[in-house]
Amino acid sequence: xxxxxxxxxxxxxxxxxxxxxxxxxxxxxxxxxxxxxxxxxxxxxxxxxxxxxxxxxxxxxxxxxxxxxxxxxxxxxxxxxxxxxxxxxxxxxxxxxxxxxxxxxxxxxxxxxxxxxxxxxxxxxxxxxxxxxxxxxxxxxxxxxxxxxxxxxxxxxxxxxxxxxxxxxxxxxxxxxxxxxxxxxxxxxxxxxxxxxxxxxxxxxxxxxxxxxxxxxxxxxxxxxxxxxxxxxxxxxxxxxxxxxxxxxxxxxxxxxxxxxx
Amino acid sequence: xxxxxxxxxxxxxxxxxxxxxxxxxxxxxxxxxxxxxxxxxxxxxxxxxxxxxxxxxxxxxxxxxxxxxxxxxxxxxxxxxxxxxxxxxxxxxxxxxxxxxxxxxxxxxxxxxxxxxxxxxxxxxxxxxxxxxxxxxxxxxxxxxxxxxxxxxxxxxxxxxxxxxxxxxxxxxxxxxxxxxxxxxxxxxxxxxxxxxxxxxxxxxxxxxxxxxxxxxxxxxxxxxxxxxxxxxxxxxxxxxxxxxxxxxxxxxxxxxxxxxxxxxxxxxxxxxxxxxxxxxxxxxxxxxxxxxxxxxxxxxxxxxxxxxxxxxxxxxxxxxxxxxxxxxxxxxxxxxxxxxxxxxxxxxxxxxxxxxxxxxxxxxxxxxxxxxxxxxxxxxxxxxxxxxxxxxxxxxxxxxxxxxxxxxxxxxxxxxxxxxxx
Numbered sequence: 004x005x006x007x008x009x010x011x012x013x014x015x016x017x018x019x020x021x022x023x024x025x026x027x028x029x030x031x032x033x034x035x036x037x038x039x040x041x042x043x044x045x046x047x048x049x050x051x052x053x054x055x056x057x058x059x060x061x062x063x064x065x066x067x068x069x070x071x072x073x074x075x076x077x078x079x080x081x082x083x084x085x086x087x088x089x090x091x092x093x094x095x096x097x098x099x100x101x102x103x104x105x106x107x108x109x110x111x112x113x114x115x116x117x118x119x120x121x122x123x124x125x126x127x128x129x130x131x132x133x134x135x136x137x138x139x140x141x142x143x144x145x146x147x148x149x150x151x152x153x154x155x156x157x158x159x160x161x162x163x164x165x166x167x168x169x170x171x172x173x174x175x176x177x178x179x180x181x182x183x184x185x186x187x188x189x190x191x192x193x194x195x196x197x198x199x200x201x202x203x204x205x206x207x208x209x210x211x212x213x214x215x216x217x218x219x220x221x222x223x224x225x226x227x228x229x230x231x232x233x234x235x236x237x238x239x240x241x242x243x244x245x246x247x248x249x250x251x252x253x254x255x256x257x258x259x260x261x262x263x264x265x
Numbered sequence: 266x267x268x269x270x271x272x273x274x275x276x277x278x279x280x281x282x283x284x285x286x287x288x289x290x291x292x293x294x295x296x297x298x299x300x301x302x303x304x305x306x307x308x309x310x311x312x313x314x315x316x317x318x319x320x321x322x323x324x325x326x327x328x329x330x331x332x333x334x335x336x337x338x339x340x341x342x343x344x345x346x347x348x349x350x351x352x353x354x355x356x357x358x359x360x361x362x363x364x365x366x367x368x369x370x371x372x373x374x375x376x377x378x379x380x381x382x383x384x385x386x387x388x389x390x391x392x393x394x395x396x397x398x399x400x401x402x403x404x405x406x407x408x409x410x411x412x413x414x415x416x417x418x419x420x421x422x423x424x425x426x427x428x429x430x431x432x433x434x435x436x437x438x439x440x441x442x443x444x445x446x447x448x449x450x451x452x453x454x455x456x457x458x459x460x461x462x463x464x465x466x467x468x469x470x471x472x473x474x475x476x477x478x479x480x481x482x483x484x485x486x487x488x489x490x491x492x493x494x495x496x497x498x499x500x501x502x503x504x505x506x507x508x509x510x511x512x513x514x515x516x517x518x519x520x521x522x523x524x525x526x527x528x529x530x531x532x533x534x535x536x537x538x539x540x541x542x543x544x545x546x547x548x549x550x551x552x553x554x555x556x557x558x559x560x561x562x563x564x565x566x567x568x569x570x571x572x573x574x575x576x577x578x579x580x581x582x583x584x585x586x587x588x589x590x591x592x593x594x595x596x597x598x599x600x601x602x603x604x605x606x607x608x609x610x611x612x613x614x615x616x617x618x619x620x621x622x623x624x625x626x627x628x629x630x631x632x633x634x635x636x637x638x639x640x641x642x643x644x645x646x647x648x649x650x651x652x653x654x655x656x657x658x659x660x661x662x663x664x665x666x667x668x669x670x671x672x673x674x675x676x677x678x679x680x681x682x683x684x685x686x687x688x
Contacts, residue, residue, distance in 0.1 A: 057585075057586065058455070058586040058587040059455070059460065059464055059572060059573075059587050060464075061310070061464050061467040061468060061471070061573075062310050062468075062471065064468075068454060072454075072455075075586065080584055081584040081585070104308055104571055105308075105570050105571040105572070105579075105581070105585040105587075106584055106585035106586070107585070108570060108571060108576075108585060109568075109570055109581060109583070109584065109585030110584070110585065130310055131308050131309055131310055131571075132308060133307065133309070133311055133314060135298065135307070136298075136306050136307060136308060153311070154310065154311045154312075155311055156310070156311050156312035157312075158311075158312055158313075158314075158315040158316070158474060158475070159311055159312075159314075159315065160315055160318075163311065163314060163315070167311065178311075178312060181312055181471060181472055181473075181474060181475070182471060182472040183468050183471060183472065
């Protein structure tokens with residue numbers, strides 16, 4: 004059983020997709036990020052991804068790079084991550100952490116899992132850890148009852164889809180396009196194809212990320228996926244809590260109005 | 266030395282060099298998933314795994330394909346100018362306690378450094394994969410120039426990412442790349458040096474992987490890069506071994522090389538790795554001195570961590586954030602290092618020390634004035650270390666140092682450093 008299963012059971016019952024919002028911890032400040040993430044939950048995010056600012060974010064476009072850079076310059080420390088997760092969990096939110104692997108490796112994989120679970124986190128999304136390299140994480144996730152959310156890409160072969168879905172719990176993260184994070188005008192038809200290909204291997208909920216920024220796009224993605232991930236669009240509004248709330252509300256409407264499958 | 270469990274790095278009887286043998290699998294190859302002991306592997310986004318698998322498959326086939334090996338050897342001979350010379354440096358050696366010192370002259374290769382060995386190999390693989398576009402990172406510009414050169418030769422589109430700091434200190438190489446038809450993109454993120462150029466190249470690759478080969482310039486990154494780049498550079502050590510046997514009548518006491526990412530060093534070391542009597546010594550950039558905190562001495566001062574796709578030694582803080590490296594030499598200014606070096610350090614087969622900017626610049630000037638050879642500042646780190654090692658070994662010592670590149674590109678830096686531009 005995945006820790007996030009009840010969330011997707013609920014959204015499926017409502018005939019809609021889950022809204023998953025991303026924001027780096029420590030951006031614009033530690034307190035500020037906790038408040039924004041809480042606002043995102045109150046305004047319609049079913050799950051939030053708490054990002055770990057990292058010095059070398061090779062999967063991120065300019066918006067999230069700049070946010071991570073600012074958080075690190077502002078003195079963000081890894082221990083602040085657990086504070087933010089704790090506050091989100093205390094506010095009743097479902098929090099998972101998204102992180103590049105080196106900070107976890109350095110902290111100690113088991114220790115990280117233990118502290119994340121203790122803070123009320125439900126799982127970990129690992130953009131540069133593939134299950135083939137993740138034996139220690141798979142064991143720690145088991146031990147501390149955390150979801151291990153791996154990514155698949157349009158370039159993933161059937162063999163890799165099988166391997167990755169078999170290692171994943173909670174939900175599968177499908178990257179909509181080949182590229183880095185960042186809001187895009189079009190999410191691309193490759194996402195729909197990828198979700199269909201992944202479904203041949205798994206009954207897991209599948210969330211689509213990379214590029215979604217509007218209610219209309221959220222509705223489109225909700226037409227074929229179980230979850231819609233929005234990152235850069237939130238990050239670029241982080242200076243303005245009203246704008247964050249408005250975006251979450253718009254996206255929440257979008258995921259409740261799934262577009263008919265093409 | 267003691268054998269680790271898997272027995273990959275153990276001593277053996279010296280073997281004769283066989284032409285072309287550098288491509289054959291041996292016990293120094295990593296495991297199937299690219300691990301050298303605990304190091305290496307693939308810590309990369311899933312989106313790139315398909316391309317890495319394809320590259321590994323194409324390379325494994327090519328390295329045993331006589332057509333590929335012949336074509337590469339032909340290019341190395343007729344285009345790059347191999348074999349490179351082995352030159353004795355007696356006047357320089359007078360400053361090293363009288364030990365005999367031989368220079369492996371990678372500076373005489375076409376484009377002026379060892380980088381061409383790897384670039385020609387990977388460019389041939391690019392064509393085999395049917396890809397038309399090549400991207401590369403560069404620090405000092407040597408790898409960028411070599412890549413732009415091979416792309417011009419083979420009709421491939423070429424984009425080179427280079428940190429903005431490096432485009433300033435290596436302007437001449439930027440001009441060379443552009444002349445050769447490459448697009449040079451200055452990288453303005455992070456430290457604006459080699460590390461961030463690699464980040465930006467990886468972002469390009471993840472977006473354009475279907476049409477594009479990432480021609481990585483050092484023996485680092487995810488599998489199969491560390492093994493493949495090493496194998497393309499093994500020719501350095503294999504030639505040097507045969508040449509020193511011929512000229513000195515015996516194997517050297519040590520071979521030395523500078524280590525940034527570690528590509529010239531790993532190529533040099535592998536010519537002698539099965540000769541237990543030959544010390545393998547790498548010199549890392551000590552910058553303003555280890556105690557200043559401004560250096561790039563990853564193996565000496567780092568801890569295990571992931572950067573750019575592999576587990577190796579890394580300059581990082583206690584939260585796993587990469588710490589910026591510093592060196593006067595743009596080509597060594599990198600907080601990571603190839604994973605096989607981490608393994609050679611841990612097993613004790615190779616040793617690594619640091620050399621400061623000042624020591625390197627002194628050796629840079631010394632070689633110029635004693636031998637009439639202007640070395641790259643990168644290679645000057647190996648020369649400075651060799652001076653130290655020579656004094657340690659005494660007059661009976663014999664050292665082969667990898668002179669990985671020539672110093673023409675460093676004239677701006679050197680003229681400023683020594684005040685040659687003052688009237």
